[in-house]
Amino acid sequence: MIEVRDLSKRYGDKLAVDHLSFSVEPGRVTGFLGPNGAGKSTTMRLILGLDRPNSGTATIGGRPYRELSQPLRVVGALLEARAVHSGRSAFNHLLVLAQTQSLPRRRVDEVIDLIGLREVAGQRAGGFSLGMGQRLGIAAALLGDPKVLVLDEPVNGLDPEGIHWIRNLLKRLAGEGRTVFVSSHLMNEMAVTADHLIVIGRGQLIADCPTEEFIARSSEKSVRVKGPDRDRLEQLITAEGGRVTADEDGALTVADLEAPRIGELAAGAGLVLHELTPQLASLEEAFMELTRASVEYGAQAHDTAATDAMPVPLEAGPR
């Protein structure tokens, strides 16, 4: 179990993590979600003892990371930034880490086979593709068979097959009763992987709840209605308390009123409907909506038009 209490970290005059408190429970995948620059990586680095917090504490099983004597047996971590000497082979990289924990050499071989690195184990890590480097990082994280996993953007750079593999791995690890804490800036990725979500923006907590609840809460519902007598339709709906926006193609988008009620109203007034479609805002849009206020960079890229026009990828392809 990971416990973060009132954690703050300042870089220069920028508060990267702002009095953040949450805990990560074992037995489920906890997604750590936020736009780029929200402070996810920093929070993870503070949990892992790489950076010193300006205030607050982060503990794993009740102890700060720096006090663990063989930490890789307790916590497995994958950082976003590269953490491998480019001139060292994958095997030797894992061997070094194993030796610091008094892990037997056969554990290195086991992990190499588990992660599917056998083919490249003797090659220098500097020549690895992004995906292979990511796999090596995961191998390092699993080396000590840890009870807690902290993974920063693990699907970055993976192809669809790799993403699928990571998802199943995370679920299996959580199913074995481990604490799995995984960050991402992709809402859709987390929606299919995480059981619980911790959402941050500008270093502050935005949400800490089960994924289903987050989805239900965030998905703004609207209904698309189209009929020949648009003005009558609009009057009826507005009179009933619905909010109406006119679409360019002559349809109406209705908020605050559900599709069955609109159908009843139309039938009662004898109006013909050509279309009546309940619409769920996509998860990605809901997430952007939620974090819009806290987005650090590129306000133009996140204006409404761009959001609406942007296709929502179900899976992050290789970038």
Add this chain to the structure above:
Amino acid sequence: MTSTVADADADAAPAIDAGASRGFGRLLLAEWTKLRSVRSTMWSLLLLVVLTLGFAALFTWLTVSQWSRASPSQQRQTLNDPVATILGSGFQLSQLAVCVLGVMVMASEYSTGMIRSSLLAVPKRTPMLFAKCIVFAVLVFIVAEVVAFPSFFVGAAILHSKAPVALGDPGVLRAVIGAGLYLAVLALFALAIGALLRHVAGAITGIIGFVLVLAPLAQLLPGSVGKHIHAYLPSEAGHLIAQARQGPNDLLTPWQGFGVFCIWTAVLLAAAVYLLNRRDA
């Protein structure tokens, strides 16, 4: 590929299986694996061996062949301390290999990001740095001694007709062993600078400045102040240990000089430990 794995197997398997890798020992083992598993180590140490042996032979041969044309003061210097002549020339160059390797050992952890893996595995940073220091200094010391003795014997054989010298002469054995001691401490000096600057190019520039540039500059300083500054510079003080006896112009004895160099190194290492523990990795 298969052969690399097999080789590695032969190296370290017994140490782990013996269960000897407890506590600090496992850090030493891991640092040794780090050191032997990158190519820069092999290349730098090979360069150390070739340069030291090569220049010891070349320089003594030039000294002998140019003997009649050398000035009386040069002749006196060689006669007074043949060991310094034999070892000085080779180590003067090969110390650069140690400087570069020492910087690389620490700074490359930062340039490649390996430091993050290292600190995740060993969050207690001071023992990690000490383990690295010990393994690296011992390795450099062994390699330096392995090359210092042959260099001495080759050089002494070439120089024999003009300035005979034997290992049993006063101070000679200490000087030959001292050459290795100097390089071992220089290795730590470079490692500390690499740890402080965390940037390969910057740290190499820094140490070259210390070892090669400061000394000639300090010599330009006038009077006894300049002389003292020059004498107490790390490389100038440190290499005295590789001389059989104190030269007429040396302010410090060989052991005093070595002590001054050790203090420099200890101060830099202490600063490196302090910053390593304070800075975000």
